[in-house]
Amino acid sequence: MDILLKILLFFILIIKNDTINLESKYDCWGYEENCQFNSSYSFNKIKCKKDILIENKKLFFQQGDFGYIIPHISSLKTICDSGNQYDGSFLQCSDHLRYCTGKNIFFDLKSLDLKTAKRYKEDVIHRGEVGGNCKEKFDQKLLKNRCDQKSYLQSWGHELEYFESYKNFEINNNNCDIIFEKPTIIIKLDASVNMYHHFCDFLNLYASQHINKTFNLDVDILWWDTSVQGYVDDIFGDVWKGFSYYKPKELIHYRGKKLCFKNVMFPLLARQIMGLFYNTPIVEGCSGTGLFNSFSHHLIERLNISQYGPKLNKLRVTFLSRSTNYRRILNVNK
Structure with missing residues (x-):
């Protein structure tokens, strides 16, 4: 009986970690087919x-939300x-090779x-170095038509432009040095030392999981x-624990x-043309998005972050210090 219970709990954990819960009072997130905007998250x-x-x-929703x-x-x-x-x-890929599976x-x-x-090297892959058996x-x-916005953090054009079909290719130890058996997320990254730029990575990854309809760890x-x-x-670096059980691997280790x-x-990716969170054109007069809200709650849950407070008569202030002349607060030392 104990063994059956453990097996059941194991499968419940797998299902829970492969999905993201939408509260019952909402019909949809907002991007699904036939989703009515006024009943969306x-x-x-x-x-x-x-x-x-x-x-x-609605325009604001289209520009910076789901x-x-x-x-x-x-x-x-x-x-x-x-x-x-x-x-x-x-x-398969979306327009401009911005998202692919x-x-x-x-x-x-x-x-x-x-x-x-x-960093940001764009000529890693040459002709004959990427493909499958189509x-x-x-x-x-x-x-070729979708390789029209090639830039390191804008699309996957530089990595996929030489994709070819090879009739004898199949995944085995003869054709591959390393085989990634698990579902794999390949990601190009913005600056890790800057919270804004790095969270451009994380937010776009979260949005991509919605496109892919899986949140598997x-x-x-x-x-x-x-x-x-x-x-x-x-x-x-701890934020990656919200996306995978495992420590990320690095390309340079597979030279x-x-x-x-x-x-x-x-x-x-983080810096798409008219992208999400970076270079985003936003109509004036609105603020707050369901995408950011759900991303925040999702990370808090995945990282098991507890919120203590608010505390009576206590004010919590988060201060972001910038180092450049045009961004730093003049009296930051005070």
Whole structure:
């Protein structure tokens, strides 16, 4: 009986960690098909001035809330398909290759030279170093057309532009040096020493999980960072525990290796053109979003953070100190 109970609790834990709960008083998050805006999670989270029209509130929702991910979902198209949903290759991407998912694909890191490596290196992958086995469909024209916003933190264009179909490729020890068995998140990162910039990474990753419809913690995370010093994340590194049970892996540790991924996600990145949280055009008169609100609650729950307070007659102040001349507070020392 004890064994059966433990097994049941184990599966409950798996299901819980693979999903995110939506309170019963809401019909939807806001990005789902047939979701009515006034019954979505975000509707009452967005606060607008009294004279703001409902159309402006909806525009705000589209620019900086769950509405932002709707075009990424609707624009998803298949680039590679083997016709075999079990062990065949698959690649689909949204417009501009901002968000992609793939199955049974590879990256060959033989051109990654750490002697000349620097952060934000864009020429890691060359022709013949990325691909899969696309027996049924390989839309090379679509791939080329969507490589129109190539920049390190804007899209996956530099990493996927040379994607090819190889008829003899399959994931095995003969074709791969390293096989990632678990679902894997490959992510390029902004500055880890800056809370704003680094949380551009985390918020966009959270939004990407909504697109992918999975919040599983039993995943690998691969930092696609090309600095020989590695990606140092001492200040905010604990946040990764909200996305995976495991310590993130680093690209530089696999130099010269052929990496194969059975299930991989390439999330929205930190500095997209007119992106999310960075370079975001926002209509005036509204503030607060369901996306930010749910992201906050999600991290607090995943990281088991307890809130003590508010305390009577106590005021808690969080002060962000900036070092640059145009951003620092003049009397910061006082």
